[in-house]
Amino acid sequence: MPFIEPKPIAEYPWYLRLFFRNQVRRYGQVLSPSWLWGRLPGHFLGLLILLGLFQRRAFPIDTALRSALSVRVAQINGCAFCVDLNAYNLLKAAGAADKAAAVEKWRTSPLFSECERAALAYAETMTDTAKRVTASEIDALRPHFDDDGITALTAWIAFQNFSAKFNAALGAEDAGLCRLPPSRSAADG
Incomplete structure (x- = not known):
């Protein structure tokens, strides 16, 4: 359960609402961290740019x-x-x-x-x-x-x-994209 609920969608900047729509097309929903990061729109954009750089074909880790x-x-x-x-x-x-x-x-x-x-x-x-x-x-x-x-x-x-x-x-919830068996505790890992 998230500790911070999403704001009403109209309170997010227009460019994040476009991003949210894209997530709905791709995953069937807005992913919970997006609602959280969306509360800091400039930081969220920076995070997305960095993520995009990591995901480029030229990045040396596949x-x-x-x-x-x-x-x-x-x-x-x-x-x-x-x-x-x-x-x-x-x-x-x-x-x-x-x-x-x-x-x-x-x-x-x-x-x-x-x-x-x-x-x-x-x-x-x-x-x-x-x-x-x-x-x-x-x-x-x-x-x-x-x-x-x-x-x-x-x-x-x-x-x-x-x-x-x-x-x-912040309690970001999973999106049910890939159910795995329950994980052992970190101490067991």
């Missing part, structure tokens, strides 16, 4: 890996909305629901490559505020990513932590 990382970050942060949306994106990118359902068990699942495992381990370290990234974790990424790729990976994980923490704190 959609499937970005989505898997996002699901794991969301699971750790307790953001049901982010798990839902990013599992949906992973399902679309990878073409199979089993990978989206297995993200929490990436260490033991045969569905993940060594590259994905290194990136997921890095994402978990970045997301756990009690841990710090070490040189050995960066070294584990080097067989799979160049320095620009590691920087891009770091930026994406940081962006997802920002987003998941915002959404979880």
